[in-house]
Amino acid sequence: MKHIAVSAEHEYRVHLNVHFEGVLNEISQSHSKVFVIAPQYIVDNYHLTQFLHALDNTTLFVVPDGEHQKDISVIDQIWQGMGEAGLTRSDALVAIGGGATTDLGGFAAATWLRGVAWYAIPTTLAAMVDASVGGKTGINSHIGKNLIGSFHSPRGVHIDLRFLKTLSDRDFAAGLAEVIKVGFIRDSEILDILQSHNNVSKAHEVSEELIFRSIVVKADVVSQDFQESKLREILNYGHTFGHAIEKMSHYEIRHGEAVSVGLVFAAELSGKLLGLKEEVIELHRSILQQYDLPTSTKMPFAPILELMRSDKKARGSSLRFIGLNSIGSPHWLEDVTSDILETTYERIAE
Ligand SMILES: NC(=O)c1ccc[n+]([C@@H]2O[C@H](COP(=O)([O-])OP(=O)(O)OC[C@H]3O[C@@H](n4cnc5c(N)ncnc54)[C@H](O)[C@@H]3O)[C@@H](O)[C@H]2O)c1
Ligand SMILES: [Zn+2]
CATH class of the missing domain: 3.40.50.1970 (Rossmann fold)
Structure with a gap:
């Protein structure tokens, strides 16, 4: 134990x-x-x-x-x-x-x-x-x-x-989306483990280590910023876009599935605004797809934008995102314009 x-x-x-x-x-x-x-x-x-x-x-x-x-x-x-x-x-x-x-x-x-x-x-x-x-x-x-x-x-x-x-493969994969998030924001070893255990049944074999590593990061972040004044927001990587499509689906898709698409969106946005390397953006897609997690959406942009504006994590009317400079280096993006969001959306629209 x-x-x-x-x-x-x-x-x-x-x-x-x-x-x-x-x-x-x-x-x-x-x-x-x-x-x-x-x-x-x-x-x-x-x-x-x-x-x-x-x-x-x-x-x-x-x-x-x-x-x-x-x-x-x-x-x-x-x-x-x-x-x-x-x-x-x-x-x-x-x-x-x-x-x-x-x-x-x-x-x-x-x-x-x-x-x-x-x-x-x-x-x-x-x-x-x-x-x-x-x-x-x-x-x-x-x-x-x-x-x-x-x-x-x-x-x-x-x-x-x-x-x-007894958990379904779908629910296990939805949980993995949050593990993958932790890999990108803090612990790249998680990404290495997941690349060598590239389907749900192989990931089950390493679930103890994946859970341990994810909790170590969450515990560290929460211990420093329990009430989410700033640092804890890094755990929302992929969530601003994810929450919007989760809500648009009337919660028919799993939270982790919505976050999966949101992670690719956040990576593409980071490519535009922070120069995140194309290979890291593609790594988001390839790891998520190993577990049949979605990486694109058919939902239209206008209502997604509307919902992102009303996300409870928004402060005032400004749209905030967590982006990545590189693996393990999250960055706070403030006042992202709707033009940039729309061209980013086009990269993940089906
Ligand atoms: N408080 C937080 O920080 C935080 C963070 C992330 C998510 N959440 C919340 O967590 C919820 C999503 O979590 P979830 O996906 O675990 O949802 P859930 O509790 O609805 O469980 C998903 C499904 O799995 C079934 N289930 C549970 N354990 C099982 C098992 N061992 N074997 C087979 N089936 C099992 C449940 O009955 C349910 O049908 C959302 O409400 C979300 O808002 C909270
Ligand atoms: Zn989440």
């Missing part, structure tokens, strides 16, 4: 390569009551009901699948469940699931009694390398995705790699 330390509003550790049963046992011994949330798929396939039944101070709450769980009506039911379970300040919540479940669970913990302890047990690659680490929690509303939330770090993140075995 390996640990990675994160320093945020409190210090906590990401524990890599644990068994979730042992983790739940330990958590249940350190709090008088534990409220566990998980989607049905995980409850059924990982026999959570039977396991938790043996720990008599736990309550299991099954959440809806996917993005639907990040809804105010679900939070309302969780609050009610925590109330009925008599969850007090010294008790804890555990979120077992993908990024949607850890976002939801973290937010429920942030709001109950003005903040109770919570633990993340991520079950998708996206949640392991990204969503469960960093303390951003939240839900969606009719106004937009992730607009309601709180910075509320978990007490611990516990990664059980066995969960990856």
Whole structure:
């Protein structure tokens, strides 16, 4: 087992390569009551009901699948469940699931009694390398995705790699898009590993190392800039464009798939504005394509531009992007004109 330390509003550790049963046992011994949330798929396939039944101070709450769980009506039911379970300040919540479940669970913990302890047990690659680490929690509303939330770090993140075995190739690849992002902004060794493990099943063989390397970078960046005043923005490489097409698809495409196209867009933009070498731009395409991740879009430019302007990461009306000078050297691009964005878009339009 390996640990990675994160320093945020409190210090906590990401524990890599644990068994979730042992983790739940330990958590249940350190709090008088534990409220566990998980989607049905995980409850059924990982026999959570039977396991938790043996720990008599736990309550299991099954959440809806996917993005639907990040809804105010679900939070309302969780609050009610925590109330009925008599969850007090010294008790804890555990979120077992993908990024949607850890976002939801973290937010429920942030709001109950003005903040109770919570633990993340991520079950998708996206949640392991990204969503469960960093303390951003939240839900969606009719106004937009992730607009309601709180910075509320978990007490611990516990990664059980066995969960990856049941993940679909599509979801595994979507998680890899975030790993590839980390390779370009900070850790080029990730890119070397991925080039020599050039399909999903080969990448599975090195998942522990890829997860470890990605979390080391995220933990370092978050520890320096928890509330995203500047440095943490580098983790948004590929995301301004990615969020826009994710929204235009009405969340039919995976977040990682949208980020994949966004990474190529950000690389092309960096070619124009920062002189990023053509071979590095092509490396974005070739690595992403190894995992069948999309690198172009059919969506029209005008609404994408509109959505990029309204991205919550925009400051005032200025459009900001993270670009690359070279591999490992991100650069903040401010006030990028719509003409430049349009000619960049033409490079990735189908
Ligand atoms: N807080 C953050 O910093 C942060 C960062 C990135 C993404 N996110 C959020 O994370 C979410 C995306 O994460 P995600 O892709 O994990 O989404 P998800 O939680 O919706 O999971 C995707 C699908 O995989 C299923 N699943 C989960 N674990 C499984 C397993 N082990 N085997 C088989 N199927 C499994 C889920 O039931 C779901 O259908 C979005 O809501 C996004 O906003 C948050
Ligand atoms: Zn992302």
